Amino acid sequence: MDERNAPAGDAETYRIERLLAPRNLTAVAGIGILLAGAATGFAYVGGWLSPSRLTPARIVDQFERTNGLHPGFRRNHPKGVCFSGWFESDGSGRELSRAKLFAPGRTPIFGRFAIANGQPALPDMPAVVHSMAVNFTQADGQFWRTGMNGIPVFPVPDVQDFTAQLAAATPDPKTGKPDPARMKAFLASHPASARAIAIIKATPLASAFANTSYNSLDAFVFVNADGRSTPVRWSMVAEDPFQAAPTPPPPGTKPAAKPAGDPNAQFTALLDRIHRGPIRWRLVATIGQPGDPTNDPSIAWPAGRRQVQLGVLSVNRLEDEADGACRDVTFDPLILPDGIRPSDDPILSARSAAYAQSFRRRAGEPAPVSAVRFPSSAGSVR
Numbered sequence: 001m002d003e004r005n006a007p008a009g010d011a012e013t014y015r016i017e018r019l020l021a022p023r024n025l026t027a028v029a030g031i032g033i034l035l036a037g038a039a040t041g042f043a044y045v046g047g048w049l050s051p052s053r054l055t056p057a058r059i060v061d062q063f064e065r066t067n068g069l070h071p072g073f074r075r076n077h078p079k080g081v082c083f084s085g086w087f088e089s090d091g092s093g094r095e096l097s098r099a100k101l102f103a104p105g106r107t108p109i110f111g112r113f114a115i116a117n118g119q120p121a122l123p124d125m126p127a128v129v130h131s132m133a134v135n136f137t138q139a140d141g142q143f144w145r146t147g148m149n150g151i152p153v154f155p156v157p158d159v160q161d162f163t164a165q166l167a168a169a170t171p172d173p174k175t176g177k178p179d180p181a182r183m184k185a186f187l188a189s190h191p192a193s194a195r196a197i198a199i200i201k202a203t204p205l206a207s208a209f210a211n212t213s214y215n216s217l218d219a220f221v222f223v224n225a226d227g228r229s230t231p232v233r234w235s236m237v238a239e240d241p242f243q244a245a246p247t248p249p250p251p252g253t254k255p256a257a258k259p260a261g262d263p264n265a266q267f268t269a270l271l272d273r274i275h276r277g278p279i280r281w282r283l284v285a286t287i288g289q290p291g292d293p294t295n296d297p298s299i300a301w302p303a304g305r306r307q308v309q310l311g312v313l314s315v316n317r318l319e320d321e322a323d324g325a326c327r328d329v330t331f332d333p334l335i336l337p338d339g340i341r342p343s344d345d346p347i348l349s350a351r352s353a354a355y356a357q358s359f360r361r362r363a364g365e366p367a368p369v370s371a372v373r374f375p376s377s378a379g380s381v382r
C-alpha cells in the first residue's frame with residue numbers, strides 16, 4: 001500500500017508492524033538507546049544529574065543573586081550603548097592570520113561600550129572598569145566577535161572561581177550590602193585571584209571610554225595561510241592620550257568626591273568626545289612564547305613580548321541600545337572567522353554558554369529601558 005494514500009490509522013499500523021519485524025528490532029533498540037542517550041545528555045547539560053555541577057543556568061542564576069534581577073538586561077555589563085564604524089587593515093596581520101579582515105582594506109564593525117558591573121541603573125562613578133565589545137562583519141559573511149575589558153588581567157583563573165567570587169560579593173540579606181568578611185575569606189582561599197586583583201589594583205584605570213585600552217585577556221590562536229598557529233592575546237590600544245581616573249577611596253572610608261551630578265557622566269563624556277571626531281584604537285596582537293599560559297587569563301604574559309599592529313578601529317557613531325545594532329547580539333568569544341581559533345582556555349566555552357543563557361533570558365523578557373538615552377542622530381560624525 002502506498003502510505004501516502006492509506007487512512008491515517010492504517011499508515012500508523014503499517015509503520016509499527018514494519019518496525020516490529022525481527023530484522024528491524026535491532027534498529028528500534030538502537031533508536032531507544034539514542035533517545036535515552038539524548039535524554040541523559042539533556043539531563044547532563046541541565047545539571048539534573050549532579051546538583052553541585054556548574055551549568056550555564058547556574059552561572060547566570062548566580063549573577064541574578066549577586067546583582068538582583070533586572071528583566072530584559074544583559075546579566076553582566078548591563079549599562080551600555082551601541083556604536084558603529086569600521087576597521088582598516090594595511091595587511092600586516094596576514095603573517096599571523098588568514099582571517100579576511102586582516103587583508104588590506106576596510107571591514108564594517110558595530111559594537112557596544114559598557115560599564116563592567118552588574119547594575120543597569122547605577123550612577124556612573126569617576127573610576128569604573130570600561131568594556132568594549134566588537135562585531136566585525138567580513139566581506140565573505142563570516143563574523144568575528146570579541147569582548148574586552150579595560151583591566152590588565154582577569155580577576156579569576158576559571159569559571160568555578162568566577163562564580164565563587166560572585167557569591168562572595170552577593171549582598172547579605174540583613175544589611176543589603178556585601179559582607180567584606182566573605183570577600184576576604186574568598187581571597188584568602190583563592191591566592192591566584194588575590195595575585196590577579198593586586199595587579200588590577202596597581203594599574204590605574206582610564207578616566208573615560210575613549211582613552212581606555214581594552215584587552216582580550218583570554219588567549220586565542222591565529223592561523224595563517226600556511227597553516228602556522230600562533231598563540232595571541234589582543235588589545236585595542238586607545239589613540240586618545242591616557243588620563244587616569246581618580247583613585248577610588250579605600251573601602252570603608254567616606255568618598256572625597258560624590259559621584260558626578262550626571263548619573264550617566266561616562267556616557268555623556270563619550271558623546272561629547274565623538275562630536276569632536278571619530279575615536280580610534282590600534283588593534284595590537286601580543287605573541288605568546290612557549291611557556292606563556294594560554295589557559296588562564298588571570299596571569300599576565302611577561303613584558304616585552306613581540307607585538308604586531310593588525311589595523312585601526314574607528315568609531316564614528318553612537319546609538320541607544322533600544323535602536324542600536326548591538327541590542328540583540330551576544331559578544332560570544334567563540335564566534336570566530338576562519339584564521340582565528342579558540343585557545344585551550346576553558347573560560348572561553350563557559351563564557352559562550354553563559355552569554356547564550358543570558359541572551360535567552362533577556363530575549364524572553366519585556367524590552368528594558370536603558371538608563372542611557374541619546375537624542376536620535378546625536379552621536380554621529382563622519
Ligand code: HEM
Binds near residue numbers: 074
Ligand atoms: C567565566 C567567566 C565569565 C563569565 C561567566 C561571563 C559572563 C558574562 C555574561 C553573562 C555577560 C552578558 C552577556 C549578554 O547577555 O550578552 C557578559 C558580558 C561581557 N563579558 Fe563576560 N564573562 C566572563 C569572562 C569574561 C572575560 C574573561 C572577559 C574578557 C575581557 C569578559 C568580557 C565581557 C564583556 C566585554 C561583556 C559585555 C559585552 C556587551 O557589551 O554586550 N567576560 N559576561
